[in-house]
Amino acid sequence: MTITIADLKAANNPLAAHYSQFRVGERLLLTGHSHQAWPDCSLGAHTQAWQDAALHVDHKWARAMEQAEAVRKGFRRLLGEPDAELALAQNTHELVMRFISALDLSARPRIVTSDGEFHTLRRQLTRLKEEGVELVVVPQYPANTFSERLAKVVNKKTAAVMVSQVFFNSARIVEGFHAVAQQCDFHGVHLLVDMYHSLNVLPVSVHALGLDNAFIVGGGYKYCQLGEGNCFLRVPPNCELRPVNTGWYAEFDLLAEQPDNEVHYGKGGARFAGSTYDPTSHYRAARVFAFFEEQGLTPALLRQISQHQIAVLATAFEALNLPEAEINLDHALALSERAGFLVVQTPRAMQLSELMVKQGVFTDARGAALRFGPAPYLADHQLRSAMQALGEAYSQL
Structure with a gap:
């Protein structure tokens, strides 16, 4: 069965069942722009x-x-x-x-x-x-x-x-x-x-x-x-x-x-x-x-999923209402101009990424860029939880 956007909004993304070894349903893996989980079938x-x-x-x-x-x-x-x-x-x-x-x-x-x-x-x-x-x-x-x-x-x-x-x-x-x-x-x-x-x-x-x-x-x-x-x-x-x-x-x-x-x-x-x-x-x-190919995960569908997930992350970030002078998104970059991850700009990117790991949220940082990389096996509530962890990490600085 091909995954849909409705599946992402559900409590459990059905695609996650194929990634049990990486425990994608239990962990908040937002490093999809770097190292995505491997499906279980690859072990064989x-x-x-x-x-x-x-x-x-x-x-x-x-x-x-x-x-x-x-x-x-x-x-x-x-x-x-x-x-x-x-x-x-x-x-x-x-x-x-x-x-x-x-x-x-x-x-x-x-x-x-x-x-x-x-x-x-x-x-x-x-x-x-x-x-x-x-x-x-x-x-x-x-x-x-x-x-x-x-x-x-x-x-x-x-x-x-x-x-x-x-x-x-x-x-x-x-x-x-x-x-x-x-x-x-x-x-x-x-x-x-x-x-x-x-x-x-x-x-x-x-x-x-x-x-x-x-x-x-x-x-x-x-x-x-x-x-x-x-x-x-x-x-x-x-x-x-x-x-x-x-x-x-x-x-x-x-x-x-x-x-x-x-x-x-x-x-x-x-x-x-x-x-x-x-x-x-x-x-x-x-x-x-x-x-x-078996799952119908074509580039066109994966683009649709990615754009939805980036939008969820961006909305959740804006809801944190953090001081824009210290931490912000590139508002000049439209959703259609973004590829497969969301960048939060802050001089404390590395510190925040390390603090989030302690909360069980995996991201990464490149200089002043804190990167959130969703993947098709994640559910929307996981993305919102990850962004909430950013707010909690920021409050600890």
Whole structure:
């Protein structure tokens, strides 16, 4: 049975029964933008990975590759691109490094990004700046001109534009990728878009966003409920880049041939492949992707649920009537402009998050951003209870 908004308003969200191991009905887990609970069915997938290894030993890899392809199929569905070429890896940093290693930074020593990027990009790009790469950082505010300002700084010396579709510190959705993509195409610049905070909480279409020629990175640790070890890089058609950071899986299909002294690459996503990995994560992910389909949890429905839950949280926060000068929401950000979590701005974000844990409410804080991340298995009364805990924590400061 497909979950409805009415189910969220009930005393018990029926979806919670599928997450008994994570005790989502008993605990107030508002970290859905970071680590969502895993459905119970994924536990059997862990066991299956172990059993396949015990039974087949080194021949387990044929079964592991089947799981990997199921994971690709799941991500393709979320991207709205059934034929997408995808490279898989344990984390996005691994994939970002392969992408960067394929850029000709000697001819184009310039990378464009924003000041709202998660630490995966922020730290690595800042380190490259220390080595002489010109790093152009475009402020995310004013938000209504961000894409326009980003497009304007792209030029023929730029190797890549690397930017998120949703900013991790505000939940703001970036609009207007068409203009950025067009500028990148015109100047021969590679565009990489981080969709980690988009997939499975926003409906996504690569083509509708104008990103046919873009690289896209993302993963399943957050809204997909896949857990660790499940990240991907979407590689645009006809890509001929040759990553310097390259694993032997990148020539996996060529290993039967006589090796020579040349470095060969596979086609599509295989160009950015790594090497031997723990396949357990793919068993889990394949099972969770199947669970979402069985439950009718489409991106469109999940967006509807998320928007309802964000509205419940925002209303509950306003009811606390806390001093706006010290703790507040971004009122300029409309509900439709928010992705899958709600940000409360306060210089005491970390303290408040720690105090709320003592009340059994799990949130997180990034600088001055206190983040509340709902998930589809939570009920409305749990969201209101979590926000009430914020009021009690604030009174303790």
